[in-house]
Structure formats: structure tokens, C-alpha cells
Amino acid sequence: MTDMTILIVDDIEINRAILTEIFKDEYNIIEASNGVEAVEVLNGDTKISAMLLDLLMPEMDGLGVLREMNRSGQIKSIPVFLITAANSNEMLMEGYNLGAVDIISKPFAPHFLRSRINRVIELYRHRNELESIVAEQVEKLNRMNQSVIETLATVIEFRDCESGEHVKRISGLTNLLLTQVSNTYPEYYLPKAEIEKIALASVLHDVGKIAIPDGILNKPGRLTPEEFEIMKQHTVKGGEILQTIPEIMDAEIYEYSFDIARHHHERWDGRGYPDGLKGDETSIGAQVVAVADVYDALTSERVYKKAFDHDTAVKMIRNGECGTFNEKLLSAFAAVEDKIRRREWLAD
């Protein structure tokens, strides 16, 4: 006896008894005498491998059970055979449309019935197994994706002589701010999954710094105009580096990382770099990372400066001392300022 269970649903006991007799040696059997009972069994703890379902029944008929299974999604994983004494093609058609796999006609022919149902159960078992393997692999791929991205980000930080926390803070802040912007302004709405992808992609915003000479990247004093021109190139270089490795990343995360690496120094008035984009020519994702990056730079100690406190940093951003930003973005920033001050976004 296997651990597989067949649910037999028919209001006539004689019909249930025959089906039970046919399958009882190979399967566990649960009987239900109407649709309501069947749905109760389906919602219970026993995993059902197949259901044999009569169409005409009191309480809830077979089509009602099928509708319920469509609503719950169970129709995808449990094969349903309609029991019928033929005739009503309309009902059978509707049953098929609701996802039934096959028809059992009365009077039953045990040997055919057995081999047909065994085969379909085996097929579904195999399919359900494959689906769970695929889901596992996708999960593994996502984890790998994330670890590749995080590894890259850590490499950059090493070069940049930073603590290693900068990119984590940028990612958390991007998530917090973008969620607020998306919830407040319909024109910037993004689904949660997209916001998470953008937050993950944001950790690569400074990947181009790998290509900047140490002497400039870690110069304790002010950069000369020539040096600053070279420093600005980290945006373009970042885009170029990402272009060489698109296949190691999820396509969408690649798009977001490229956009953010290249455009996180653009400004609302068009006076940023490298492309001088104005207003919403810069994506909302890159705009948010720009603010997050500036805030984090201000409140962190760098080789060339001390850390500013939260209030000073916010005032400097407000006053446009770090370039101009989207007003809506600044309002969203103000709305979650308390959370930012308390560093709540670091919690997760």
C-alpha cells in the first residue's frame, strides 16, 4: 500500500463501493457523499492524489466542487476525474473547462479505469515533483544572484577604504525611500518586488570606483579639477563594467544596476553627471539612490571629512548644497525622516 490517497465523491453508495473496491489495494480511500463533504476533505490534512467526482449530487454538485478547487488553486495539483452515466455533454464540457482531466463513464470498467487513473496520478506526481525542484533551483539562483552582487559590492568597498556597511545602508535607505515615494505618488508607483530588485541593484552604484586610481579615490584632501573629472568617470566606468557581465545577473537587476551606476550623480536641474539628465529623465530608482548616497556620505566619516549629524545632513540636502533633487522625493524623505534618524531601515 502506498501513502497516496484517492477521494471518491458520489451520492450513490453502490458507486462508491465499486470504486473503493477497485482502488483499495493500491491507495488509501476517502469517501464523500456530496460536494460539501468533498470540499471539507480537500481542506483537511490528508494529501489527495486524485479525486473521482460525480456530477449530479445533492448539497453541492460536482461543478461546484470544481469551482471551489479553481478558487483555491488545488485544481492545478490534484487530477479530477468526472464520474458520469454520459449524456449531458454541456455539463461534461463545463467540467473540462473547469480543469477536470478525464471522464469515467458508468457502468465502470475496472481494468481500464485502474490503468487510466494510475497513469494520470503518476503523471501528476512527477509534475508536482518537477515543479518543486524548479522552485528550489530558482530560489538557489536568486541566492547566487544576490551573493554575486554582494561580493562585487564588498570588493568596491575594500578599494574605497570604507567600513563595508555603506552599501548595506544605501540598499536599506533606497528600499525605505522608494517604498514611501511609490506609496505617495501614483506616477512613481512600483510593485514591492521591483522595489526590492532596485534596492539590491543599488549596492552596485559605485562599482566603477574599481577603475579609479588609488591616489584619487583615497586622497585625503580636496581633489583638483582634473582629479575630479577622473573621479566623475566612476559612473561611466561602472556602466561599462556591468555591461561586461550581464549574463551573471538576472536581466532586470542588470538593467537597474546599470541605470543606477551610471545615473546616481545626475541632479534634478540637469547639473549632475555624466549625462546631465534633467528631472524625470533620470529614473526614480536612480534619483532615490542619489539622495540615499548623498545622505550616507554626509553622515559618514570619509578620508577627506568628518561625519555630519543627521540634522545638519538633512539641512544641507534641503538647501541644495549637494545639488538639487526632486521636490516629491524630498517630501517623501521628510515623511520618513524619523525612521531615517533612528536608523530603522537597518533593522532588516
Add this chain to the structure above:
Amino acid sequence: MALLDELRELGSNVDEGLERFMGNAALYERMLRKLPDTVKKTDVGGAFANGELKEAEEQAHALKGATGNLSVTPLFEGYTKVVDLLRAGQADQAKAVYDGLIPVQEQVIACIERSE
């Protein structure tokens, strides 16, 4: 005479029925003994008399399924005709077939009840 032999004489395809019950004659007989009750729970004649043709069709349909599975061939064939005629909208012919079926049905039920 044994129940299965008597039913065979009344035209039932007992061999086919046995096969359906996986050769389990005891279970087959036990299920045959449920037929009288199953029949008595329905009232096809009453449904006809009240002009409830949909109800008559559903009950005849259920009996067709049960008698088919039990291989009580004369009843199965009769109820198949009743259902088909009702579906075709020929209520009068359906009623006539049903009326002709009643004595056969009574004979089968009497035979099953006698054997208990």
C-alpha cells in the same frame, strides 16, 4: 437458488458485474442488496405525475448509473431509454417506457429481498 443465478435468469449480466467488483462476489451481493433502498428513495413515477420532468430525469439518471454498475441489465437499459427520451423532450414516450419498466423492477427487487 442463489441470488446471482436468479438475477442472471432475469437478464442481468452477472459475469460483467462480478468483474466490476474485482471478482468479489460477497461485495457484489452486498451492493445488490442496497438496490431496493436506492430505488425506494427515488420516485420517478411521482415526478412524472407532477410534471416535474427535470426531477424525473435526474432520478432516472441516478438509477441508470447504479443499475449499470450492478449490471442489472434490463433496468439499466430501461432507465437509459427513459433518460434519453426525457433529454430529447419526449416526455410521453419516456413515461411509457418507465411504466413498462415497473413490473421488471418489482421482480428484481422482490428477488433481491427474498434472498436476504
